[in-house]
Amino acid sequence: MDKFLLQQQVLARLAEDLLQVEQAARAAHETATHEENIAENKYDTLGLEAAYLATGQARRAEAIHQAMTHWRQFRPRPYDTSKGIQLGALVCLVDADDRQQQLFLGPDGGSMQLVNGAQLVQVISGEAPLGRALLGKCEGDEVSIQVASIRQQFEVLWVR
Structure with a gap:
């Protein structure tokens, strides 16, 4: 089993996840800033809720970016019996x-x-x-x- 191929599959999956999260963040931001969602009273919270959602999606996108960076820099090594199981195994x-x-x-x-x-x-x-x-x-x-x-x-x- 080729570890490099597995690493490439992880990166491809993370890229797909990032695309979905970025689309969701854009949609939530558009909802939060749309003129029809300006609060008319203290109970009208759709815009505020969408802003919280957009912030959460942006944080998730940043976490995926970091994961992609770690996986790109990662170099799985062959198994070494003297060290036992390590990252990349x-x-x-x-x-x-x-x-x-x-x-x-x-x-x-x-x-x-x-x-x-x-x-x-x-x-x-x-x-x-x-x-x-x-x-x-x-x-x-x-x-x-x-x-x-x-x-x-x-x-x-x-x-x-």
């Missing part, structure tokens, strides 16, 4: 029910699924609970995380 986990999942640890803007051939690859950051639990682990190691009241356990099947 492609990891296959197996749970107690023998379900496998593949993860690509990235610098930022994770939580997206990519399709690579017939495989789904979940992108997570090193800051995610599972990402933090994986850092430094090696093939064959056990990893467990607590999600709400449920403890999830995995074995690291392979790392690339």
Whole structure:
């Protein structure tokens, strides 16, 4: 599995997300500044609500810009058994029910699924609970995380 290809897919997805957020921000700004939405009394808040929405969308766009910058600068390295799992690792986990999942640890803007051939690859950051639990682990190691009241356990099947 080509990590460079996965990185390019992440950047393409982030670019799509950015386009959508920028369009939503423009629409919210237009609504906020439209002359028909000038408040006529203290209960007329459509313009104010649209302004808050536009501000939130602008912040989201900035976060996506930062994620894109981090992913462009990111250079995944080959797996080094002496360091264990690091950012850039492609990891296959197996749970107690023998379900496998593949993860690509990235610098930022994770939580997206990519399709690579017939495989789904979940992108997570090193800051995610599972990402933090994986850092430094090696093939064959056990990893467990607590999600709400449920403890999830995995074995690291392979790392690339």
